[in-house]
Amino acid sequence: MAVGEAAEIGIVIYPEAQRAAIHGLTDLFHVANLISEEQGGRAPSKMRVSHWELSADGGSVEKVFDSHPGPSLGLVALILPPSLTNLPVGERMGAFPGWIRQQHSAGTTICSICGGAYLMAESGLLEGRSATTHWTHSDLISGKFPGIKVDVTKLIIDDGDIITAGAMMAWIDLGLKLVARFMSPSIQLATARFMLVDPAGREQTFYSTFAPKLHHGDDAILKIQHWLQARHTEKITIEMMADRAGLGERTFLRRFHKATGMNPTEYCQQLRIAKARELLEISSIKVEQIAWQIGYEDPGAFRKIFRKILGLSPGEYRRRFFVGEDAALA
Template sequence: MRDKSDRNAQGRIVAEVALVIYPDCQLSAIYGLTDLFRLAVTAAHVAGERDTPIIRITHWQDMGDGVACTYDSHPGNPHRAQYIIIPPSLIMPNDLPSMQGLAGWMTRNHEQGAILCSVCAGAFVLAETGLLEGREVTTHWAFADSLRARFPKVKVDADRIIADDGDIITAGGILAWTDLGLTLVQRLLGASAMLQTARFLLIDPPRQAQRPYSSFIPKLDHGDAAIRAVQHWLPAHVAAEWSVKMLADRAGMEERTFLRRFKAATGLRPTEYVQQIRIARAREALELTRRPVEQIAWEIGYGDPSAFRKLFIRITGLPPAEYRRRFGVARHAPADAPVQI
């Protein structure tokens, strides 16, 4: 990997990732994620991207009179955080002070479309927003009972490394910031940049079965909260049966109104949007596993492998088998074996 700063790469900023510094947080996660995202941009540049996507990295801290930016990799542009990450804590979660200032700041950004993320005990800070109520989240196994006791309406599953609920992503384990970081790299820059970053850092790809879509980057900053809620629901239920009426009911609209507003907000019809999400998930499975194409098709909601292949070719330009031959990294591993870099 060439030592080329993302400041010098020619490209466009595709997302601002905001890292939150709070009392006694794990600073190695803050600076490790900062470096990971910069290396990922370099990986995308080395891969030959003509219009290299840039990840803007910012650090934020409650200064007492408000939450302020203390570091900005690309200063000069108005802030619009697409992802906010709460790092682990170096003290026991029960000793963490209340952080209502940060909670209010995160809530306001979430209302503007930001996806909120936490690592390990960072889930306790994130839970103060109230946005985790009724959600499935993860944290370090040793803190799971404390999280349940302190926030009884939160559904804690400490067996998962990554719990992706669309607009809320939580990671378990004090070093799971690498899993979360690579998960976001794959979402923003694609699987190739994620794998190149993992190789360079000598770490495994994200240790989770359900990774987010990679190359398809949905438009979330359109300001239509009802449509955005549907967008957040869809990736977490990629194989579910759906209809326009069901999605319209979730948004609290008549079907005709929903179709008009969904297209205006996302640029796609609901059918096209769901296809993009499903094919992105299929691409990931083809790249990182040896599961049969028919099984992958079924897992993302297509009972007819022939129809799946036609759609895959239409969206990617390649048949699934050819796509795997070109981009797969698990060609010689057992079908369900984790990928080793």
């Protein structure tokens, strides 16, 4: 792309797409353009934004908005925004999946946000790829599209020609990433400062909550899950769990993993960390005391596991999410 040439970013407006994300991205790129003009240069870089909708009969895709009307050299990126209600799958998506494949074949980077990953999956572009979506959609998208490696620990997965963003508000993170790619990192940072948002450093794990799978149909494992919910702060061994379930250890471990998607040790860690998060958010109890309350004799081990699961230390988590009345003690 020549210096000063506008990089056209397309935004898909599928039925029930989140308009706040569509217009928010349009405004973000407009701010980036203003900052680029202010920074000067003989030919400041620009972002051109276009919106694309289905035709009345759903058989084709039409451009319905263009921030810089005129001849186009094609899209450098195409964004599939999140949805507020119905996910973008099925016949109502009309010509979108095929059109998205065509854009990708022409060299366009395809990007999705939250539930927009379903539309990308419908196009077939995520088969065999790693992708992220909102953590609440993980099981749904994995079940419908088993060839996709869903990783909801990441807020953004940049695979070069494919970029997926997880949470509904991750349109901000994706927009800033595209500003850095097609304009410059300095304009990205200035845009983030103008909008009072962090340019980087967030992950979905900071915000997701542990929701154990309980509707798996294995009564013996469900019995252990209910038991662990009340006893997870105690010293409980695999042998104790298997005995209570009335199963041999190897059979218990196999069935537990099949039912919950994790081994018993990981499961207990998730239960403990969920309780620790609650205490960090609403109380000023010292981290060492929280570790002891949830069953860790070694606060250092607690800190290590907390960071492994959430990507933040307990102190960092408290500084971000504390909602109590007193000053937090890290």
